[in-house]
Amino acid sequence: MKVRAPRHGLARVLSKRGVCSRTEAVRWIVAGRVSVDGRVVRDPEFPIAGDGQQRIAVDGGDLEEARRVYLMLNKPRGLVTTASDERGRDTVYRCFEGGLLDGRPLPWLAPVGRLDQASEGLLLFCNDPAWAARITDPESGPDKTYHVQIDVIPDAALLAAIEQGATHEGEHLRAKAARLLRTGTRNAWVEIVLDEGRNRQIRRLLAAFDIGVLRLVRVAIGGIVLGELPKGQWRALSAAEVASLALP
Structure with a gap:
């Protein structure tokens, strides 16, 4: 019995080959810029077999697998993490x-x-x-480490409570680890490690303990550390770094 190659929608195929986002792929397809086997296709869900036999072209040129690129950025405060912003705010793409x-x-x-x-x-x-x-992946992705300036000076009991977690707006939030880094007269820096990723997790977790966040800096993802990379600058990851983050 012949096994048929799996099929995926055309927009997904463009995205998986690394040439654009799926949203951008939909725009290209609807605009008539993409053809399959010489015929313009305007349906983003047009089925493409996984055997690579169909000829896909964009603006008349054959689609090639984009070279894989992996970067790290030291994101400055004030930029939004999106390609474009409906409110006209600066985005992280300004750095590139x-x-x-x-x-x-x-x-x-x-x-x-x-x-x-x-x-x-x-x-x-x-x-x-x-x-x-x-x-x-929230189940198997690497830990993420943050340095957080807060508006209180925590004692050991408070740090333990942050690790134990709290319920905020019906959701239980916790830190994998929380430790004191240094203190000032009215505030302190703490290191918080997360082993899951939820929206605004640290800010919401600390708010459950009436703790205000003054600054929040992510300093590591797995074994990849921010180091001395200047604010607003980027660098390519090494092959070893790319491989290390992909390990289960």
Whole structure:
């Protein structure tokens, strides 16, 4: 019995090959820029077999698998993690304007996870959806480490309570680890490690203990550390770093 190759929608195929986001792929397809076997296709869900036998072209040129690129950015505070913003706010893509890697312009890249507008630090980008999915998987993805300036000076009991967790708006939130880094006269820096990724998790968790966040900086994802990378700058990940983050 002949086994048929699995089929995926055309927009998904463009995204999985790393040439654009799925949203952008839909725009290209609807605009008539994409053809399959010489015929323009305007249906983003048009089935494409996984055997690679169909010829896909964009603007008349054969579609090629984009070179895989993996970057880390030191995200500045105030930028939103999106390609475009309906409110006109600056986005993280401002940091990549005119960027070159090995003498060539950067391909399309998507953020791996998010940092909210007020947060700073390590943010990953790639054009490899499968790799990104492994990093962001809430069950098996790597731990994420943050340095957080808070408006109280915590004692050991409070740090233990943060690790135990609290319910905020019907959702139980907790930290895998919380430890004191240093203190001032009215505030302190703590290190918080998360082994799951929920929207605004640290801010919501600390709010449950009436703790205000003054600054929030992500400093590590798994074994990849922000280090001395300047604010607003990026660098390519090494092959070893890429492989280490993809490990289960």
